Amino acid sequence: MAEAPDTLLITLTGRDRPGVTxxxxxxxxxxxxxxxxxxxxxxxxxxxxxxxxxxxxxxASADALRTAIEETAHALEMSVEIEPGTGDTPRRSRERAHVTVLGMPLKAAAMAAVTRRIASAGANIDQIVRMARYPVTAFDLHVSGASQEVLRTELAVEAAAQGIDIAVQPENIQRRGQKLIVMDVDSTLIDGEVIEMIAAHAGCEDEVARVTEAAMRGELDFEESLRARVALLKGVPASALDQVYESIQLNPGARTMVRTLRRLGYRFAIVSGGFSQITDRLAEDLGIHYARANELEIVDGVLTGNVVGKVVDRAAKAEALREYATELGLPQSATIAIGDGANDLDMLAAAGLGVAYNAKPAVRAAAHTAVNVPYLDTIMYLLGITREEIEAADAEAGIVTPAPVL
Structure with missing residues (x-):
């Protein structure tokens, strides 16, 4: 005689309506x-x-329960299945992770490939939550049974093959805690490079752009390349900096990300190899708590072609991250760094989560994860915040989000 089950699993499916549960x-x-x-x-x-x-x-009681549930389901016009349960089985492993998948679009074939990779790593998908449906599609997969290192390795290959973004993070309480977000500015917070915009006023934009590109790829020493580029700006009137600032375009989603995460108590810093005459104004405009950058020397209303003080280079960016975290009483594991160039590598490595944002190939390869869609606020999906929650918070504050074009 079969042993009676300890539990029963009851599954109802059908059209949603009030009162089913x-x-x-x-x-x-x-x-x-x-x-x-x-x-x-x-x-x-x-x-x-x-x-x-x-x-x-x-x-007899089990038969009575089955009959009652079937009658309830019938009245609700729902289908029902009742089968022996397996008890309150714990997850298969203490190794648990969040796997966030971003695509624009996110095709079924790509999701199939991702889930196959997860299975081949010996992991199980416990839950899938949609984070956003526009302008990118994003899902958060709760995964157990494989180490984060294995998942990152397996899924990085698939992300490249499918042309999508995948982030693997630990599932722990710290994901919900206060964090410090440290961002690069040029080509990260804003679209383009400020030094090239200033160089346009000196008639040497193309020459500066070539050096900037090589420096961001890590082919040149950053400080040497910066001083060489700034020297070409000698004689540019300081008033040109106002014109440059007015022409700056924030990357899409930048304001949304900052205002949403500030509501949740996050702190922000911008650390730039650019210039304080621009970054200080950006910080004030966006409500960013800390800003650090190089200072252009100005004498008699014109740029001298020099910078004042120590250059903010690759090492200085990482040091700023550590300094700000200490000041806030946060561990480095509670920091997020976002950048695109070789001079961001130390900062990305020092952070609890380093995000390569539309970055150079070497930076993407070294960072914890990469985001290659042109929306900075997709970073929030990595933090477990959905598009619906973002829009609800904006609506409560009187900020209207345009309806999506689907």
């Missing part, structure tokens, strides 16, 4: 069973409700 639980209450686990999801108006409950002590 409450009616089902009311039926279970009359049977006197305990709810061990409960999950439900609504997808495009279709509801899947799963309940794991303690099984009645005798066969």
């Amino acid at each position: 409450s009616s089902t639980l009311a039926t279970l209450a009359l049977a006197g069973v305990d709810v061990v686990d409960l999950e439900q999801i609504v997808l495009r108006g279709r509801l899947v409700l799963g309940l794991l409950v303690t099984a009645p002590a005798d066969a």
Whole structure:
């Protein structure tokens, strides 16, 4: 004679409507069973409700419960399945991770490839949550059973093959805590390079752009290349800096990211190999707490072609991150760094999460994760914040989000 199950798994599916969960639980209450686990999801108006409950002590009570649940489901016009449960089984491993997948678009073939990689790594997908449906599609996969190192290695290969972005992060309480976000400025917070915009006023934009590109690829010493480029700016009137500032375009989603995460207590810093005459104004405009950059020397209203003081180079960026974290009383593991160039590498490595944003290939290869879509606020999906939550917070503050074009 088969041993009676300790638990029963009850699964209802059908059109979502008010009262499905409450009616089902009311039926279970009359049977006197305990709810061990409960999950439900609504997808495009279709509801899947799963309940794991303690099984009645005798066969007659079990039959009565089955009949009552089937009658409730019929009244709700829902389908129902009842089968022996497996108890409150713990997750398969203490190794748990969040795998965030971003695509623009995110095709079914790409998701199939990602899930195959996860399975081949010996991991299990416990839950999938949609983070955004526009302007990028993003999903957060809760994964257990494989180390983060293995998942990162496997999924980095697939991300490159599929042309999508994948981030692997530990599932722990720190993901919900206060953080410090340290950002590069040129080609990260803003579109373009400030030094090239200034160089346009000196008639040497192309020459400066060539040197900048080589420096960002890591082919030149940053300080030497900066001093050489700044020397070409000699004689540019200081008033040109105002014109440059007015022409700056923030990367899409920059304001949204800063204002949303400030509401949650995050702190922001911009650390730039650019110039304080620009970055200080950006910080004030956006509400960024810390700013550090190089200072252009100005004498008698014109640029001298020199910088004042120590150059903010690759090492200085990482040092700034550590300094700000210490001042805030945060561990380095609670920091996020975002950058695109070779001079950001030490900063990305020092952070708890280093994000290569539309970065050079060497930077993408070295960072914890890469984001290659042109929206800076997609960083928030890596932090477990959904597009719906962002828009709801904006609406509460009176900020209207344009309707998506789908």
